Amino acid sequence: VMWDVVVADVVNPQGMLRAGVFEELSFLRSQCFYSESIIIPSRVSIQALCVSSPELRAKCSVMGSVPTLGFDIAHFINKYQHTHLMDVDMCTLPHTAISATFELFSLELNKMGRKALEVERRVCVPVLVPGSVTGIAYWFVLTLYQDIVVSTAPVESSHWRQAVFVLEEDMAVTRGEKMVVQGLLQQSCLEICVTKEQ
16 A cells, blocks of 8 residues: 555654654555655654753652661662653643753654664753753644644643653753753653863
8 A cells, every 4th residue: 555645743742752653654665655646744853942940850759868667768769760751731831941042952853764763863952041950841842734834832821741851860950051962862752961161
């Protein structure tokens, strides 16, 4: 079976990429597409924001140092903390934006080949507000066709949620410093690492 148009459900409402979506599209392109066939959305942009949020930290780690049955379990359990949170409503989560919104990735799905299954990118992000970076919130801007765009950005009364990659430990930053945000998109999974520019 050959197709002229494929409409892909790239992002789930909880704010993350659908598992295996780019691999499926790559396979369809190689097996079921004519040379002029198109994928909708044609472009996927991942927008990100560095945030500070004690509430976010509390959602993914044991807080405090009170012993449980005489044992200090917080240190042990926090080694296995969950660092990738989905279904986060950035409109209601108390947080401070440490940076401006920036584009972490831009993927042209109609030009994507097998090499697009693993993409790495480094972005230099200036600190606008001093504080500590707890994590990187992100969302998607989907270009469906020409100038028709759907965004999963945080807006009130939207069913879309965002995802946050929480750092292992908060990173103290000062205004004017630059952070290097490194993203790796591999097998439709996103990994993010943040360091200070040397």
